[in-house]
Amino acid sequence: MKKILNILALFTFCLGFSQIDNIADGESISLRIHYGILTAGSATLTTQKTTYKGEPHLYVKGTGRTSGAVKAFFKVEDLYESFINVNTGLPSFYVRDVKEGSYTQHFETVFNHDNQTLILTDKKNPANGSKVIKSVKGVQDMLSCFYYLRSKSPGELKTGTVINMNVWIDDEMFPFQLKVIGTENLKTKFGTINCLKIIPSVKSGRVFKEKEGVTMWVSNDENHIPMLLKAELAVGSLKASIDDYKNVKYPLKFTK
16 A cells, blocks of 8 residues: 555656646546455545746645555555646656655655756755755656656557656656556446556565566546556555546546
């Protein structure tokens, strides 16, 4: 459960620049999380159009929390926030504020894409001050990467597409590779929908069971809404399935 937003980010960064114009103001996507046979919790992503430093941005808020029996022995309350420039698809400001069992962390990151640096502030330990860190061109954060992927046209996410990526996770930069391996009709609580099947190459060990232990299905349309995610973790397996959606820009084509 506590890795769900991290895992979503692994699928969703495409190097370069792209205008975000297919995300509606007030969109909401909710996923139900399962750890093995247990319902472990939920993750929700919401959007709001706003301005940041005088420029149009998309404010994205991601939350994740455990529930039921899982919450009783491992409580998670995660908050992620990102201000994404709608003209470039790049993040300007990013917040990661998490409480996962006994672990807590609160980072804030300001991105300067002109000189490829970022400013990292540890809000949990303010005495540490802020650090200026050298970045790379087109770097994304864990939320902006998801919406940058979704801004791609269906023609840019065809079967066989391979995309290299760099994404800022916690307080480190990580390289990933994304592969669109095909399409599949997926059954959901709302009906059956045609999806793109996507696999990232990720570093195995601490989180994942193997290099390609994660698979994600997103709607094969202009929305690219996440429908299902499966991950083989170092301990156990994780599944996240679409539970609710509101205010998506284009109608989702479910069949019964």
